Amino acid sequence: MRYALLAVCLAAACAHSTAQTAPRNVIRVGVWTLWHDKQVAVTPLAGATLRPCTTCKAQPLAELAVRVKDAGIAWIDRSGHARAATEILLAGRYRLDAHREQLTLRYPLRITAVAGALVLSATMPVERYVELAVAAESGAADGPESRKALAVVARSFALGPSHGHTAFDVCDSTHCQWVRWRTMPEAYAATLATAGESLWFHGSRTGAYFHQNCGGRTAAASEVWPGRVGNGPLLSRADNYCQRAGSSEWSATLTHRELTLALAAAGLAAPEWKSLNVVRRGESGRAVTLRVGSAEISAENFRLAVGRSLGWNRIRSNWFEVSPQGDEFLFHGRGSGHGVGLCQVGAAEMARAGLGYREILAQYFPGATEAEETTGAAWQWLSGRGFTLETSEAADSVYLPRLAEALAEARNRSGLSPHAALTVRAFRSTPAFRDATLAPGWVAAFTEGELIAAQPLRILAVRKLLAGVMRHEFLHALVEEQATANAPLWLREGLVEAWSGDAHRLRKPVLTPEQAGQKLAHAESEAESTAAHEAAGWYAAQLLDRYGRAQVLEWLRSGVPERALAILL
Numbered sequence: 317m318r319y320a321l322l323a324v325c326l327a328a329a330c331a332h333s334t335a336q337t338a339p340r341n342v343i344r345v346g347v348w349t350l351w352h353d354k355q356v357a358v359t360p361l362a363g364a365t366l367r368p369c370t371t372c373k374a375q376p377l378a379e380l381a382v383r384v385k386d387a388g389i390a391w392i393d394r395s396g397h398a399r400a401a402t403e404i405l406l407a408g409r410y411r412l413d414a415h416r417e418q419l420t421l422r423y424p425l426r427i428t429a430v431a432g433a434l435v436l437s438a439t440m441p442v443e444r445y446v447e448l449a450v451a452a453e454s455g456a457a458d459g460p461e462s463r464k465a466l467a468v469v470a471r472s473f474a475l476g477p478s479h480g481h482t483a484f485d486v487c488d489s490t491h492c493q494w495v496r497w498r499t500m501p502e503a504y505a506a507t508l509a510t511a512g513e514s515l516w517f518h519g520s521r522t523g524a525y526f527h528q529n530c531g532g533r534t535a536a537a538s539e540v541w542p543g544r545v546g547n548g549p550l551l552s553r554a555d556n557y558c559q560r561a562g563s564s565e566w567s568a569t570l571t572h573r574e575l576t577l578a579l580a581a582a583g584l585a586a587p588e589w590k591s592l593n594v595v596r597r598g599e600s601g602r603a604v605t606l607r608v609g610s611a612e613i614s615a616e617n618f619r620l621a622v623g624r625s626l627g628w629n630r631i632r633s634n635w636f637e638v639s640p641q642g643d644e645f646l647f648h649g650r651g652s653g654h655g656v657g658l659c660q661v662g663a664a665e666m667a668r669a670g671l672g673y674r675e676i677l678a679q680y681f682p683g684a685t686e687a688e689e690t691t692g693a694a695w696q697w698l699s700g701r702g703f704t705l706e707t708s709e710a711a712d713s714v715y716l717p718r719l720a721e722a723l724a725e726a727r728n729r730s731g732l733s734p735h736a737a738l739t740v741r742a743f744r745s746t747p748a749f750r751d752a753t754l755a756p757g758w759v760a761a762f763t764e765g766e767l768i769a770a771q772p773l774r775i776l777a778v779r780k781l782l783a784g785v786m787r788h789e790f791l792h793a794l795v796e797e798q799a800t801a802n803a804p805l806w807l808r809e810g811l812v813e814a815w816s817g818d819a820h821r822l823r824k825p826v827l828t829p830e831q832a833g834q835k836l837a838h839a840e841s842e843a844e845s846t847a848a849h850e851a852a853g854w855y856a857a858q859l860l861d862r863y864g865r866a867q868v869l870e871w872l873r874s875g876v877p878e879r880a881l882a883i884l885l
């Protein structure tokens with residue numbers, strides 16, 4: 317279960333502050349937007365419901381075939397009656413089926429019809445969308461740091477200015493950011509490690525973009541989108557990194573007939589044209605304006621028109637020379653994509669050279685700052701002894717000594733030393749923590765690999781939880797470093813409990829280790845989570861007492877043998 321917070325921690329008290337609300341914590345994502353499906357089959361899965369209008373009562377969802385009818389939609393209801401409406405709303409888990417593709421979703425979905433095609437819009441947390449975009453858009457060359465940079469860019473894009481859609485905020489095609497509706501652990505890690513972080517420029521949130529390969533120099537935003545007011549941090553800059561990865565030169569030959577069809581499909585050129593020239597170039601050298609016959613068109617619109625009709629591998633960028641040859645036009649260019657913002661090939665190369673995601677962002681968004689999503693306060697990276705504290709509250713530096721003590725205590729109790737630098741990322745409010753990590757508000761902090769995400773340190777300190785919570789989380793980070801996939805969740809959580817407090821003094825639990833593990837992965841409430849933690853702690857404490865620390869650490873790698881457990885049950 318990829319989304320399970322493997323190291324959910326109990327908070328003795330939880331903050332229910334609503335003083336600060338995020339500007340946007342959910343986003344509407346268009347589903348299958350390039351398909352313009354006229355019909356889609358819907359199959360109900362767990363807890364699926366349907367509402368035929370926003371104010372209507374939810375009813376259990378039956379199998380549906382939804383199709384376009386007149387200006388709205390129609391479907392057959394459970395008793396076989398045909399129904400029509402302007403929209404339907406689905407919730408729970410359901411499967412969609414159209415154009416020989418299936419998709420299982422668990423996000424609220426609104427289905428409407430526009431211009432004779434169904435429009436599907438799923439509402440999901442912004443962070444889930446960022447994760448899906450990183451999963452689809454990152455490539456094999458990417459490392460953890462370039463994926464983190466991409467996550468910040470994808471989030472800034474999502475929260476940035478409108479992308480020109482009405483029924484949803486972003487589409488799932490490359491027009492916005494590609495979404496394949498599946499994720500991968502690396503995308504989750506990059507999203508979580510940068511949670512709550514977006515790009516700001518002179519005190520306002522700034523939109524951000526990325527492209528595949530700039531060809532050695534990125535484009536200023538105004539070269540590609542000439543109507544745009546001001547470039548902000550989207551300037552033209554030399555990029556030595558992508559050039560190290562190899563040549564990005566390309567050539568293409570297009571016939572007069574192909575170009576005529578592509579331009580006509582986009583409504584761009586007069587039918588009678590013979591000549592095609594670049595009449596204006598931008599500061600990076602990219603074509604900005606072309607003259608086709610007697611008409612002037614933007615080079616970006618030309619690239620998009622050719623891409624849509626003839627494929628994206630023909631005219632790969634606006635950085636080209638063009639010359640006529642008989643009935644054909646020869647293009648020779650470099651780079652791939654619009655060239656604005658982050659160059660993915662360059663970013664991957666920077667990561668390979670050992671640079672961090674903040675250095676990558678500084679290269680491609682000069683002058684921008686990585687700021688806290690809701691307030692624009694700059695994120696700061698404070699070094700502690702054995703860890704880094706990431707926070708947008710400068711005053712948090714007063715907690716550095718207490719965090720260092722908590723880490724020292726965790727090392728002491730477990731006898732383990734960290735292999736890698738640990739990171740504590742502290743959020744400035746409970747809503748910011750919840751929106752950015754998608755953890756429930758009753759979680760004080762949780763650990764994922766070497767990253768600890770925490771509620772505001774100030775709140776934990778006021779509630780006298782700071783030392784205990786941080787020691788507990790540092791223990792998690794130390795245990796996770798030792799564990800392999802063979803180690804059951806109850807053992808990982810249980811060892812932390814056993815080393816944290818007095819798990820061995822508890823009574824024998826009702827839950828079996830396996831049941832405790834299930835509840836740890838999917839606790840429905842704080843009480844359930846507490847019981848599961850206590851049970852796991854009891855079992856781990858018994859194992860430590862009977863078999864000793866060295867043996868139990870070995871089982872973290874190899875798994876716990878049946879016979880060792882049998883004695884306890």
Ligand SMILES: [Zn+2]
Pocket residue numbers: 323324325326788792809812
């Ligand atoms: Zn825990």
Ligand SMILES: [Zn+2]
Pocket residue numbers: 479481486487488489491492493
């Ligand atoms: Zn779009």
Ligand SMILES: [Zn+2]
Pocket residue numbers: 529530531532533534555557558559659661662
């Ligand atoms: Zn580049």
